[in-house]
Amino acid sequence: MGPGSVTAGDPFGAAPAEPGLASVPADNPPSSDILGLYVHVPFCAKRCGYCSFNTAPLEDGAMARYLEALHREIDLLGALPWAARVRLATVFMGGGTPSLMAAEDLAAALDRIRARFAVAEDAEITVECNPESVTRQKLEGYRVAGVNRLSLGVQSLDDSILPRLGRLHDARGARAAFEAAREAGCANLSVDLMYGLPGLDIDGWTRAVDAVLDWQPDHLSAYGLTLDAGSLWGAAGIDGLPAEQEQIDQYWRLARAAAAHGLEHYEISNYARPRFRSRHNQIYWHAAEYLAAGPGACGFVGSARYANVRATPRYCQTLADGVLPVASAEQLSSRQRLGERLILGLRTADGVPATWLEARLDGAPDLRRRIETWRAQALLVDAGDRVRLTEAGFLLSDALFVELL
Template sequence: MNPEGDFVPLPAVVARRAARSSLPPPEEGLRGQRPRSDTLGLYVHVPFCTKKCYFCSFNTAPMDEGSMRRYLDALHREIDLVAAAPWASRTRLESAFFGGGTPSLLSGAELNGILDHVRERLALAEGFEVTVESNPESLDLEKLRRYRASGVNRISLGVQAMDDAILPAIGRLHDAHGSRHAFALCREAGFDNVSVDLVYGLPGLDLEGWTRAIRAVLDWEPDHLSAYGLTLDDGSLWGATGVRGLPPEEAVVAQYWALAHEARDRGLEHYEISNYARPARRSRHNQIYWRRGEYLALGPGACGFVGDVRYANVKPIARYAALLEGGALPIERAEHLTADQALAERLFLGLRTADGVARETLDERVDATPALRGRVDEWLGEGLMERRGARVRLTERGFLVSDALFVDLL
């Protein structure tokens, strides 16, 4: 999960229901806050990609040496400015997530420099988790060993597909063998926490091919698996131009279930709509998002959440760098959440997970709109939602139709 672009991927209905409160000046959005917790996550956006994948709408830019140098210089300035916030010395980081873009385009020395600087300026919590999103073609053993020695303890490998006809057709630069090799290199370099990213619902992908891909990847025994159904935003090439060969909805549903069953049979817990983990291998960082915890943002387009303020950095690298070179935080937008928005987020984020939400959280929402009581009873009766002690959660069938449920609920 990549907090870049929108503050939180809330359904549009939430944004419409919740009146926006007045916006604080951007810098005050971060510095003027008091974190609710003494532990925070850290998201670092690395915006460079060698080539733009056709389905991708993330904030990315072509890689060149000059841009990378300017970006890194700005990032180090940003670390200093964020660490100078009045509350920063009272907090500890429990995770850092390098997302992109392609963070594995960073050399071992560049990544080490960033992590050293973070450690110098901010305190770390025990078990500090550091994840680097990586593309197979950008990894080699020496780089992985340098990452490991720098404190990186989790790799998230962007495999996406295992079909050598589909991979170039979606804009990827690696083949299936390259992914398998990169995974093996991660293990050889000593990483005992490796996640694999896959995408289903791709053009030309049928159930048989998808099942083969899942089984091939599960044979590697990854510690964690993220699998997203293809969605096309306007910011992607395919979102703008359209694409042929998308499987029909029932085929995408069948692919969802194939993954859920195969992952369960191999002992992975389906702990979030799109995420599966071996015991004790849930993503510590991503759970901060789903539990509505707080996190700092570094890098162009990165989003953060501190106190009751969500904020986002400017996206263009040149603008991001220019602001920092002038001594300013590169925050473009910041907003205080209303109580209504905060409740909607608690429900929306919590119900994405197998832990669900506290029953009183759902009751609070239902009490405000009594007509919802009947809908919730229907979902419980249809097996889309279930009560577990003091909590309520969506079932795997509920995960599948969660977008529709959220429209009613929020």
């Protein structure tokens, strides 16, 4: 799944959803009539060592219980007082491993969404897939159901690294899944890779990057490994991580190879052929509004950010009780919104209006001096009436974002 899709809040699934919180989306009408919808599917066949997402092994009957609850949640979201005036421009099924869903179950969920919301005719409808859980037949079913974009979690093409990550596919299976997606008619196909992995050197990374680029994906996401506290590796540690300079070299190797293949580096971790940027993820980076469904999913409407109950049994029970499963919510102040819009916008190659940055620097002389240093080092550049980070700036952006918040 992509970054920022699922947040903390109710981390142990122990706290009951507060009935009052269920009114958060109802009482915060979106300022736009165009929204995205993120749907979280909280199951995987097995947990990967580096993963801190809200997911658990799929047990017997759990998918059916989840789907029943998801349909109820879509009904409740569709009954919000402002829902009739909005149109969904994107639907993103993330996880977890959404491709554990049978094609008919996915079709039923999308039908339910279309029954309760106006979905744009040209809506981008994405499903995240793991290679071992797809077949051409299943992906054809997804396409017939209306899915027009697939995101394939390849992560590595090294058969000695993949099992160590906890992945269930090998390099051959990854390639076969990519071909199955194309044969199933997928014309908008993204591949996820990871760098900075234990045991991954620059030669191995170069081989993986070159191989995947030769497949000619329409979109490529590449994330550097981070050891999050909620992951198995974050708790226990992991040996064999490449040195920092090696990780930097891996970042540049990909950036240059992607450019040579005509892919635009349009966000820190994302590359796309012209016209194939992820429309759904751009909603996040533009700090635009989106609804959330599924355990732990996070939404943003009006000035409210909210997150669903994370534990799937409680999520199902709350919906069985007829209540939206909102577990936490926060009203963002205008200053917080400005900070978020700045940081999210600076993740992208388009950057942000210079006036936004100027507003943040007003009365902050120390920060202004540091920004000037970034400009002098060509990490941040002016482009007309906008400012943006360069690729070198992307690499160091975390330090800047901490200061801008």
